[in-house]
Amino acid sequence: MKKVFVGCCLIQICFMSGCARVKPYEREYLADPIMQGETQFGKQSLEDKFFSTREGSIGGAQGIGGGCGCAK
């Protein structure tokens, strides 16, 4: 599994070094509402909460959650 993590890091580094810098005035599309993620301010989204209480996996999303008896 370490290989997966290292692989992801390498891909990221390649992108960082290989891609052109995106200037502030070129970010119109990136600022569009449909490009925004689901992350809420420090909070696990309701969808993530649904999946984490019905599946054996958690983590990998930006929000922080837990503290629910349903996830025993």
Place this chain on the structure above:
Amino acid sequence: MIERFKAQFFLKAFFVFLTFEILGVGFLFSQDQGIQYTLYYFSDTGNNSVLTRSFNIVKEVFDKTLMMIDIEVDQVEVPPIIDGATGASRPARQHLQSFEKSRGQVIVGLERFLGDNTTLGGNLYRSYEADYASLSAAGIFRQSLFQKNTTLTLRGQWNKDEVGEITKDDRYLGNWKRVYTGGGNLTQLISPTTVLEINADYIMMRGFLSDPYRLVKIENLSPNFERWLEHHPDERERKAVTVYLRRYLPGIKGGLNGGYRYYWDDWSVDSHTAFFNFNKYVFKDLIFGLDLRFYSQSQAFFFKEDYQKASLTTNSYISADYKLNQFQSTNFGVSLKYFFRDLLSQFQEHDFLENLSVEIKYFRYFNDLNFAGNIVQASLLYSLID
């Protein structure tokens, strides 16, 4: 002048809340300043249901300091006999009858901008239900690099949970559980239309990790079987890595998001999750979305469909938790998001409602363990940024 301002303020507040109450839905909120009220309803093939109301506000309270308050209330209903497929625990005294249960959650957070590129934040979390309580503290550090082409986020969380048990004679027994979470996120702008994101999480859980009510069927040589209380290991180390790629498609005014998560833990559960999301402007103020998610997991090393008494000791790990079984699931969703900006800007006296948007989502979730659920989520967002 002040009186007029006050009157306008209260009129605006009244209008916003009236709108939400009429629609029966709430706000949706992201990291921008805003107010969000969300109504979430889940029901499944076993007639279990969960209704969640969530209210969330983020507002700049001091210069460069945002404050967040989030309040969430869940109402769970589980029919008789059927075990809690919602995952909600069922007190032993009610194991043969339907029961209703409420859960409350409050999060208070602060986020402080240190210069243009650095953000520091933290929040406190408290949740309570009749037989489960949790206290949590979390911190977050975000640093933008290379003219904000790269953003690095580090986060950590500590949970102190009490896993309670209400016995048949109405006594309360408490068990402790601790959860330590560390994680990071790297977001990289690839081009004016493409963003790459990597998330990694490490989670260590210690303490009572079983359900105190769940019974496991144990086969023995006689015609009868026995039921033993579930017994899981008291430590679990969990890791997850997720890669997202988001791309805007200017030609069709749409966006395509794709991602993959790999999860593994020391109970030998590992899983693969692939998810896709497509959003498109139907017209200027209406976004249509499609979601698709595939999930597959292996089973925990101690999970079995049938436990034989002869092969067990009193210390053996046993479980009836389907979340530790091998299964696959699929989730399909559609959504609509509408921005009121143009519609309401025509009416000058209601121009404050320009910042209003509403989102409705429907999800259908099913797995190969004969479980299916429907989820409806409606949110209303009022942005506090002009």
